Amino acid sequence: MKILYVGDGRSRENWGAKATSAALLDLLSKNNSVPNTVKSELKTRKFKLHTNIPFTGGLEKLVIDRNKKPIFKTLYSVLKRLGLKNDYITEDVDLSLKNFLHIKDFYPELKKTYVDLVASDAVVLNGEGTFIFTTPPRRDAIFFLVILRLAQSLGKKTYCLNAMISDCPVNGRNQRTVDQMVDIFKKCDGITLRDPYSYQFLKEIAPDLKTRFVPDALFTWISRIEEKNYLPTSQDKILQIYYGKEIKLVSGDFSQPYICISGSSLAAWTKDKAISAYVDLVNKLKNTNIQLFIIPTASGDSFLSEVSRLTNVPLIPESINIFAGAAILANAEVFVSGRFHPSILASLGGTPCVFMGSNSHKTLTLQDMLEYSDPIEYNAIPSATDIEEIFDQVVLILGNVKDRKVKIRNKVRTLAKAAEREISVLVK
Structure with a gap:
């Protein structure tokens, strides 16, 4: 077909x-x-919708530039009355x-x-x-x-x-x-x-x-993660570190334990509040004495650049190769996030997640799919109480992370097989 x-x-x-x-x-x-x-x-x-007037490239520019010059705004208003729709x-x-x-x-x-x-x-x-x-x-x-x-x-x-x-x-x-x-x-x-x-x-x-x-098609990527090592090498300069106003690219050591932190689709709606809360969260997680990486996985996570600067924690840019990004998440000790698909990427390697809220039920339903024993979703913009509880949960996970990884990987394999089987039967 x-x-x-x-x-x-x-x-x-x-x-x-x-x-x-x-x-x-x-x-x-x-x-x-x-x-x-x-x-x-x-x-x-x-x-733009053509209606009662001819529409040329010049008008296209007019529509785009109408907010830049008053005369364009006036002309646009006239044309709109004549039938131009945006x-x-x-x-x-x-x-x-x-x-x-x-x-x-x-x-x-x-x-x-x-x-x-x-x-x-x-x-x-x-x-x-x-x-x-x-x-x-x-x-x-x-x-x-x-x-x-x-x-x-x-x-x-x-x-x-x-x-x-x-x-x-x-x-x-x-x-x-x-x-x-x-x-x-x-x-x-x-x-x-x-x-x-x-x-x-x-x-x-x-x-x-x-x-x-x-199950989400992304679960089927577990075979990619298991068959090939996509982790950046010690020579790959992918990490952004802030030195005052200057950003330097440095290499990272992913052979040692590390924790990843990303944002949430709901936190992106109020970025000023998100920056303050995430700075407190990252600073609290420093007490684990494990390397931290901040990872904006979508444009809505752009506020994390400022969090990285204020906390001096390396940032892995959104533009990184997707397989390298997936491997970084899949090999982390813990992933703290309100993002659905990045959490699946982490789960491909068995990485346990601590979930924050999103713009829907996404992070709660993912915990059900992965059979988390006690599903919990912290506020997308974590409160002081949330931050303390997130820290406690991360510490708890670190105590038996190997067993958790095995359990999560086994569940992902089951979900991957179901996704592949069902799609092949339905669409043909």
């Missing part, structure tokens, strides 16, 4: 998007042809699809997506962490639903795989988005949820949908 793979995040620096996109693509390619993909960047890129994606999926078809010939990326879709037998959507029912709705969720609706209208098979479904922890549930998603999912040939919480949640809000819980 010829597949158009939508949501390909391999070109992003975000570790989760990059690694999971590659892992799911590997599984799909075993029994199918995947000649074309739609990059995940397309789901958030705005394309984005083809709206909260309405069907209207957004109509807009997509209206403007696709003006934009090469949209035109290619349409042509590739027409030439395919099926569309497979990498659902990842998109379907969080925020208000207003996430733009990427609407984009994904537009592509599925378009594929269904053209008689293509449609699949939404490796998805997470969740209410928004801040605004609750956007029922309109839920209703549109369920309507489109009813016509899909396969829907898989990457975690049991998402599976149960979707069953509750749409009991008639045919869905499966299939």
